[in-house]
Amino acid sequence: MSVKIINxxxxxxxxNEEKAKENKxxxxxxxxxxxxxxxxxxxxxxxxxxxxxxxxxxxVRIAVIEGDVASSVDADKVNALGIPAVQINxxxxxxxxxxxxxxxxxxxxxxKTDLLFIENVGNLICTNSYALGEDIRLMIASMPxxxxxxxxxxxxxxxxxxxxxxKIDLQPYLDFNEKAFLNVVNGLNxxxxxxxxxxxxxxxxxxxxxxxxxxVKNKKGK
Amino acid sequence: MSVKIINxxxxxxxxNEEKAKENKxxxxxxxxxxxxxxxxxxxxxxxxxxxxxxxxxxxVRIAVIEGDVASSVDADKVNALGIPAVQINxxxxxxxxxxxxxxxxxxxxxxKTDLLFIENVGNLICTNSYALGEDIRLMIASMPxxxxxxxxxxxxxxxxxxxxxxKIDLQPYLDFNEKAFLNVVNGLNxxxxxxxxxxxxxxxxxxxxxxxxxxVKNKKGK
Numbered sequence: 166m167s168v169k170i171i172n173x174x175x176x177x178x179x180x181n182e183e184k185a186k187e188n189k190x191x192x193x194x195x196x197x198x199x200x201x202x203x204x205x206x207x208x209x210x211x212x213x214x215x216x217x218x219x220x221x222x223x224x225v226r227i228a229v230i231e232g233d234v235a236s237s238v239d240a241d242k243v244n245a246l247g248i249p250a251v252q253i254n255x256x257x258x259x260x261x262x263x264x265x266x267x268x269x270x271x272x273x274x275x276x277k278t279d280l281l282f283i284e285n286v287g288n289l290i291c292t293n294s295y296a297l298g299e300d301i302r303l304m305i306a307s308m309p310x311x312x313x314x315x316x317x318x319x320x321x322x323x324x325x326x327x328x329x330x331x332k333i334d335l336q337p338y339l340d341f342n343e344k345a346f347l348n349v350v351n352g353l354n355x356x357x358x359x360x361x362x363x364x365x366x367x368x369x370x371x372x373x374x375x376x377x378x379x380x381v382k383n384k385k386g387k
Numbered sequence: 388m389s390v391k392i393i394n395x396x397x398x399x400x401x402x403n404e405e406k407a408k409e410n411k412x413x414x415x416x417x418x419x420x421x422x423x424x425x426x427x428x429x430x431x432x433x434x435x436x437x438x439x440x441x442x443x444x445x446x447v448r449i450a451v452i453e454g455d456v457a458s459s460v461d462a463d464k465v466n467a468l469g470i471p472a473v474q475i476n477x478x479x480x481x482x483x484x485x486x487x488x489x490x491x492x493x494x495x496x497x498x499k500t501d502l503l504f505i506e507n508v509g510n511l512i513c514t515n516s517y518a519l520g521e522d523i524r525l526m527i528a529s530m531p532x533x534x535x536x537x538x539x540x541x542x543x544x545x546x547x548x549x550x551x552x553x554k555i556d557l558q559p560y561l562d563f564n565e566k567a568f569l570n571v572v573n574g575l576n577x578x579x580x581x582x583x584x585x586x587x588x589x590x591x592x593x594x595x596x597x598x599x600x601x602x603v604k605n606k607k608g609k
Contacts, residue, residue, distance in 0.1 A: 205427045205428045205429060205509070205532075206427045206511045206532055206536055206539065206540060207427065207529070207531065207532025207533045207536055208532075233539055234512055234539065234540055234541075234542075235538070235539060235540070235541055235542075236538050236539055236541075238535060238538055238539065239539075257512070257513075257516075257542065258512075259481055259510070259512045259513055286512065287427070287511065287512075287539070287540075288481070288510060288511075288512055289428045289509065289510075290456055290479070290480075290481045290508065290509075290510055291479075291481055294479075307429070307531065307532075309429065309529065309531035309554060309557065310427075310428055310429025310430075310529075311429045313460060314428055314429055316457070316458050316460055317428065317455055317456065317457060317458055317460065317461075317509070318428060318456055318457070318509075319456075319457050319458075320456075320457075320479065332531060334560070335531065335557060335560055335561075338556070338557055338560060339557075340587075365562075
């Protein structure tokens, strides 16, 4: 399976919301649960996707759209697992936009897909301002980034449906005040679903998988 | 000493380069070595500044401009050390611009400053496109972010004068291939100066302080 690369350059924004609604309609019709994954660079977006493919890939038909400023290393990794993947290169753009996703959807077998991960560009600032057509907005906060991130990037934490606290295996070696972190997060976003986990050790992963499988079934049932 | 907060909102770009040159001229005249510090969120920009203030603050007169999407937590921390600090809040903007720095400079005692740190917004994508008037462009790559960041964010690594590899105390617990990382960095930027260090354990800090003191003296001598 070869990786498709779409070079979109820096697009003028335009009717992003409109295009996102069209994407959503198309994905709803195909019964595909779609998750927009956002985080800082290196927080573990690709690792979460890879672990989830390995755990659920035989039960759930997964496809992936990879967004990056440059390179196709992430799509290559996903592709090596036998999963359909489209790479979007934004050529310097800070975030994915709905129109880029529309093009990427053309390259995916939606009628054979239950779950679509859209890995956004690594950026805690603009990504959350652009709807892509997703059902779920998921952000990953990496524990080594520190407990003050919700104070410094409040919009991202406030807008997410799910927050994953990643790399919890490093907790013994960090000065991460989990209580302070959760206090601010709950203040910004009282209804958010939170999964602390480590893709490396597997700790906390089962709760994420279980929740995700239920969401996929729920979407199929609609 | 109270923290000054400048709310700039989302500005239209305009003549950034021109304003950066004006800032540079003003800082050159005052003999202030100016370092633009860029990184992902949570890579350790504020920690580097705080450690450097503690180590050199009695020998070198330091001032700080803090750039953040929201909050003044960083400027508050710096201010608590008795160091002049101005907070710029970009209100959602992804990067600092030269015009924001011009305003911030008005709030600092440049004639009593040897070294100015400008802590940019936590973002590996756009920040390097906007000159601020600095002498040195410094980026921090946090080891927990992974060794593939130079491939994924090449512009930032190619454009920096100095790269700090931070949080090296975590190396035993990470799968970070330092050789692979350095190979790509050297390919992108053969002349870059690299300091691997840990603000937590102090490892590698002396080389950074020594280099920095020499740069400050060099600037004063001009």
